[in-house]
Amino acid sequence: MNKDNLHIKVSLTSNPYEIVIGKRSLECIGDELCKIGFKDGLKVLVVSNKEVSDHYSDCIIKGLIKSKFNPKLLILKAGEDQKNQSSIDLIHDAAYEARLERGSLMIALGGGVIGDMTGFAAATWLRGIHVVQIPTTLLAMVDASIGGKTGINHSKGKNLIGAFHQPKLVLIDPQTLFTLPAREFRAGMAEIIKYGVISDLELFELLEKQENISDFSRINEKLLIEVIKRSAKSKAEIVVKDEKESGIRAFLNYGHTFGHVIENLCGYGKWLHGEAVAMGMVAVGQLAVQRGLWEESDAKRQNQLIDKAGLPTKWPKLEQENVLRSLQGDKKVKNGKVSFVMPLTIGDVRLFNDISNKEIYECLQKLS
Amino acid sequence: MNKDNLHIKVSLTSNPYEIVIGKRSLECIGDELCKIGFKDGLKVLVVSNKEVSDHYSDCIIKGLIKSKFNPKLLILKAGEDQKNQSSIDLIHDAAYEARLERGSLMIALGGGVIGDMTGFAAATWLRGIHVVQIPTTLLAMVDASIGGKTGINHSKGKNLIGAFHQPKLVLIDPQTLFTLPAREFRAGMAEIIKYGVISDLELFELLEKQENISDFSRINEKLLIEVIKRSAKSKAEIVVKDEKESGIRAFLNYGHTFGHVIENLCGYGKWLHGEAVAMGMVAVGQLAVQRGLWEESDAKRQNQLIDKAGLPTKWPKLEQENVLRSLQGDKKVKNGKVSFVMPLTIGDVRLFNDISNKEIYECLQKLS
Numbered sequence: 075m076n077k078d079n080l081h082i083k084v085s086l087t088s089n090p091y092e093i094v095i096g097k098r099s100l101e102c103i104g105d106e107l108c109k110i111g112f113k114d115g116l117k118v119l120v121v122s123n124k125e126v127s128d129h130y131s132d133c134i135i136k137g138l139i140k141s142k143f144n145p146k147l148l149i150l151k152a153g154e155d156q157k158n159q160s161s162i163d164l165i166h167d168a169a170y171e172a173r174l175e176r177g178s179l180m181i182a183l184g185g186g187v188i189g190d191m192t193g194f195a196a197a198t199w200l201r202g203i204h205v206v207q208i209p210t211t212l213l214a215m216v217d218a219s220i221g222g223k224t225g226i227n228h229s230k231g232k233n234l235i236g237a238f239h240q241p242k243l244v245l246i247d248p249q250t251l252f253t254l255p256a257r258e259f260r261a262g263m264a265e266i267i268k269y270g271v272i273s274d275l276e277l278f279e280l281l282e283k284q285e286n287i288s289d290f291s292r293i294n295e296k297l298l299i300e301v302i303k304r305s306a307k308s309k310a311e312i313v314v315k316d317e318k319e320s321g322i323r324a325f326l327n328y329g330h331t332f333g334h335v336i337e338n339l340c341g342y343g344k345w346l347h348g349e350a351v352a353m354g355m356v357a358v359g360q361l362a363v364q365r366g367l368w369e370e371s372d373a374k375r376q377n378q379l380i381d382k383a384g385l386p387t388k389w390p391k392l393e394q395e396n397v398l399r400s401l402q403g404d405k406k407v408k409n410g411k412v413s414f415v416m417p418l419t420i421g422d423v424r425l426f427n428d429i430s431n432k433e434i435y436e437c438l439q440k441l442s
Numbered sequence: 443m444n445k446d447n448l449h450i451k452v453s454l455t456s457n458p459y460e461i462v463i464g465k466r467s468l469e470c471i472g473d474e475l476c477k478i479g480f481k482d483g484l485k486v487l488v489v490s491n492k493e494v495s496d497h498y499s500d501c502i503i504k505g506l507i508k509s510k511f512n513p514k515l516l517i518l519k520a521g522e523d524q525k526n527q528s529s530i531d532l533i534h535d536a537a538y539e540a541r542l543e544r545g546s547l548m549i550a551l552g553g554g555v556i557g558d559m560t561g562f563a564a565a566t567w568l569r570g571i572h573v574v575q576i577p578t579t580l581l582a583m584v585d586a587s588i589g590g591k592t593g594i595n596h597s598k599g600k601n602l603i604g605a606f607h608q609p610k611l612v613l614i615d616p617q618t619l620f621t622l623p624a625r626e627f628r629a630g631m632a633e634i635i636k637y638g639v640i641s642d643l644e645l646f647e648l649l650e651k652q653e654n655i656s657d658f659s660r661i662n663e664k665l666l667i668e669v670i671k672r673s674a675k676s677k678a679e680i681v682v683k684d685e686k687e688s689g690i691r692a693f694l695n696y697g698h699t700f701g702h703v704i705e706n707l708c709g710y711g712k713w714l715h716g717e718a719v720a721m722g723m724v725a726v727g728q729l730a731v732q733r734g735l736w737e738e739s740d741a742k743r744q745n746q747l748i749d750k751a752g753l754p755t756k757w758p759k760l761e762q763e764n765v766l767r768s769l770q771g772d773k774k775v776k777n778g779k780v781s782f783v784m785p786l787t788i789g790d791v792r793l794f795n796d797i798s799n800k801e802i803y804e805c806l807q808k809l810s
Binding site for chain 2: 087173194199201202223224225230235319403
């Protein structure tokens, strides 16, 4: 067992679990599962995609067998357009073939899409079996894998179908980022910047001080682990305060409301989720400045950091009417009102649900 | 508001709710929803099937409008063979069209199939919205509508896909049994007999004393309400002790393990669920007698009561190998062992998971 692994507690009352972060922590999968009480002979369905599996599934499967677990591997196609019911059907069919039982385990080995789908498949097989998240993208490490949000897309909108289903463990090995495409690395950086803006000024300043945050190969390893740790901790703290997103968990949606509009209207997959969120932060930052909530200089700092991370800051060409309609379809709508998370300073945000269409039009005007 | 309505509390720590039983309680739907905190303008998707809707949806929709809610009605095809992902897709599409939000409500108006599907669709829309159960079959009144088990069938087995999702309210109006086909009424009686055997000797004896329990039109109204109340109460008490079926909730599966085999091998829909459960109780009663757990005379009393209710007591022609294989695929399998709930006396059962294939073969031999 690697003694250098960092452990972050997600102290939920009914489903507490740990986030384990460490170089080569993948090799510890068997030990980590034993530590949390899984026993010899446990049936495990590992769900991954080819790109990820080629590099890492051998290590995982070997580790599972070494601990006398009984693993099967299911390989799905990669991509956001696979995040649908057909993929869930494939996972459920594999669960049936593997004769998974109520005490069995699914492991999601991959990015956010694999994590969300495997989590949802686990949540809905036999009315809920265990799941462990092993995120292999930066975005999944700091966001999707933590907090139990699982789901798939509906033809009319992203993540409309899903469930809350907490993992038993999140295992993060930064080594897996070696094989992550550069564009996806940058997309993950968007969520890290988000944590800076919503709750962690120090993290924000740490990123500002770095010369390069857009390129994995040029980032100091210690810094990367520090940044992942701080982000995961922010997420864990918010999730513990509000597991089912009835209150402050909404802060995590900073940048996501406009982000979803972009993903929705530009077609899933054209923009990476992190890219859309980055652009969404720029957009909602503009809305906050317009309202007089946020200093223009702070918005500028945010946008510069986003730009330094190699992320988009230019609003795409979209019909304003379509943007409004898409906003109305968002999950975060309550009594017909769209809510937006907006910053007051860097490190502090609030939820607002009194935004008029006029303000949104004005914001879109300024952006385009 | 009807003062004669009976209220049974389901005192779950995180999701407490009430079962309301009363003649013409359907008319109280609006008031009952207001009582538990739903507000003006609430969007409500009522899900039903044609047979039920023709009789009762007008009353429900009127009641909802009277309380200033905003209802839409979705009518699905009836039948166990509809309990699949396509129906969930239809409910989700309707949820999207009705612009349901996180605080919105689905109402299941119908039997167990409608209840299970609507509950599951609600559990998985926007990661979980509210659901209210209005069961219109005897079986759904005393069993399926209470306790939060929701789900659909997988091509390889019954209820393999699903979630635990507690309703906000269960509203039972025995008047709706007027339009229930006689065969379905009898099927519901199977679950009532089950409650007698697993936990309520008095209920069992109450049924034994009646001349007729197979025919709705010949049952005394007060007796019927008493019998529903006792059954619902038994169910509620067990659910509260064990919400997620890790322990004694398994007792509710008395008769269901063999019952599922029959449903599975004879094709869904050939046998009604209650009929399969009745036969399952006869079968597992035999297993218990064989083991010396249960007096043969008690098994006989059980089987006579099942027979009096017009329910099957003769095991269908099935290949023994297929029965074994089907048992192995059941959700209740743990570490490859099938578990069975077996009675010690009428009113007391235990869970056993050390049953050998030899015992099962011997039991099947005796039954055929």
